[in-house]
Amino acid sequence: MCFNLPNINKEGYLFIIIFFVVSCIAFSISWGLGVTCLFPTLLCIYFFRDPTRAVPNNKDLILSPADGVISSIEEVSYSLPGENAEEKKFTCVSIYLSILNVHVNRIPISGSVKDISYKKGRFVSAISNRSSNENEKQIIVIQYQEGKEIIVEQIAGFVARRIVCNLKTSQSVKTGERFGIIRFGSRVNIFIPSEIKVKVSKGQTMVGGETVIASLSDDNTEENLTFDTI
Incomplete structure (x- = not known):
């Protein structure tokens, strides 16, 4: 299966990295907490998308x-x-x-x-x-x-x-x-x-x-x- 990741504007890198690290820590504590923390990461990826036109x-x-x-x-x-x-x-x-x-x-x-x-x-x-x-x-x-x-x-x-x-x-x-x-x-x-x-x-x-x-x-x-x- 092939996933096409969106282009991301550089202004979003820091936010995505921070939320991703928090998500990883949360998953080490519990699956439910990890899924909850993963949502902001996905939201940041979506928000900072930078499609070609x-x-x-x-x-x-x-x-x-x-x-x-x-x-x-x-x-x-x-x-x-x-x-x-x-x-x-x-x-x-x-x-x-x-x-x-x-x-x-x-x-x-x-x-x-x-x-x-x-x-x-x-x-x-x-x-x-x-x-x-x-x-x-x-x-x-x-x-x-x-x-x-x-x-x-x-x-x-x-x-x-x-x-x-x-x-x-x-x-x-x-x-x-x-x-x-x-x-x-x-x-x-x-x-x-x-x-x-x-x-x-x-x-x-x-x-x-x-x-x-x-x-x-x-x-x-x-x-x-x-x-x-x-």
Whole structure:
């Protein structure tokens, strides 16, 4: 019999090892206790899974940065960071990640990292839309064209207490690449310039690096696309 073990994000190694060692000790005491302690180990393996994705090879497509369900889509004003802070209009697509979703985050569109900033905050349950404004977050600004930016927010939740972002300012990024993870339930917001029409709706299930949120060109179709496995 052949078992295909899932790819595991490196952020999960320590948790899995700790729970596995505890499980081994528990099994040496009693079978029932061992089975009970084994459950968190399996849960960690499941939570930190990091599957490959078939990323559309089209530079004009804006893809979902996370797995989860869209909890809201709304027009907002957003002040970009910097000395000459400029307020622009965006469409905010907010994606809620339950503890059962893949929590690895992916780049929504190729470009350059213009700015990264961290904001302290609370740990309101990520299922609440309040978390977008009140919770701890990591803000990433990606410039995909001159003067054109997309913003991604990694937002902590009630259980999530660790936001990991592996990006650096001025770094070149490619659509679908992994860039971080949020541990144990969270929310990811993506802010798209308001003149770009989004192709998703509230309640829709998203797949990070695969689901098309919007397109820079009205002429783009999803037919005859090629894909990169990342």
